[in-house]
Amino acid sequence: MKIIMLGAPGAGKGTQAIRLAEELGLPHISTGDIFRYNIKNNTELGQKAKAYMDKGQLVPDELTVDLLLDRVAKEDCENGYILDGYPRTIPQAEVLDKALAEKNEKIDYAVNIAVPDENIINRMGGRRTCTNCGETYHIVYNAPKVEGICDRCGAPLIQREDDKPETVASRLNVYHEMTEPLENYYKESGVYVEVDGTQTMDEVFASILALLKD
Ligand code: AP5
Numbered sequence: 001m002k003i004i005m006l007g008a009p010g011a012g013k014g015t016q017a018i019r020l021a022e023e024l025g026l027p028h029i030s031t032g033d034i035f036r037y038n039i040k041n042n043t044e045l046g047q048k049a050k051a052y053m054d055k056g057q058l059v060p061d062e063l064t065v066d067l068l069l070d071r072v073a074k075e076d077c078e079n080g081y082i083l084d085g086y087p088r089t090i091p092q093a094e095v096l097d098k099a100l101a102e103k104n105e106k107i108d109y110a111v112n113i114a115v116p117d118e119n120i121i122n123r124m125g126g127r128r129t130c131t132n133c134g135e136t137y138h139i140v141y142n143a144p145k146v147e148g149i150c151d152r153c154g155a156p157l158i159q160r161e162d163d164k165p166e167t168v169a170s171r172l173n174v175y176h177e178m179t180e181p182l183e184n185y186y187k188e189s190g191v192y193v194e195v196d197g198t199q200t201m202d203e204v205f206a207s208i209l210a211l212l213k214d
């Protein structure tokens, strides 16, 4: 099964994608995590991506598309995958659809986690992310057992650089302008489903599973 997670920054794409990947036994592919890994390791791609990410802008399609196509061509993607943070523009979606069509394949679901902008700012301020495995926490809604330490792998948690309020505002603007039109794109191809992302994490997860099983 091939699933795309849609939603604003902070809507809970990563939180739900990790759970879904475990539940369905599929790889979780986050372009944001791939860029952050490259930034941490100071690769050429990382240096280029950082300049955009720090400002809350999208990394250009030419740096993103091939990276994603290479990743989904890997063996662990044979039975499908959960995409988190890709596509973010109509051209990115078109490139993916074209590559899939060449293999007679298609996206099964585009799951939009709907959360109003007002809720987003609050979530971002409290988010903490594992430096090693990418697991996401929230200091109030999903606190780690030991402050500052990942429950899953024991590595330190950090606050993401792009979670400062002014950067979040620009990420939200970019989302509305560039990414939100994907809702109609996937409605037209008949794979769009939506869940209320203001519910608790467990409720959001249950809502997604219910839609996938229908
Ligand atoms: P990316 O890493 O994808 O960031 P994003 O889309 O801005 O989304 P986030 O990771 O911030 O939020 P999320 O929806 O995953 O929410 P989370 O589960 O963490 O991309 C970062 C940057 O990389 C982009 O700005 C861009 O520059 C670049 N980039 C990446 N992909 C790209 C592409 N394809 N093209 C171009 N550029 C690209 O949850 C947020 C917080 O809320 C957490 O603290 C969590 O614990 C909490 N939370 C989650 N669910 C709930 C709930 N139900 N109730 C209460 N709290 C909750």
Ligand code: MG
Pocket: 013, 014, 015, 030, 032, 084
């Ligand atoms: Mg994320």
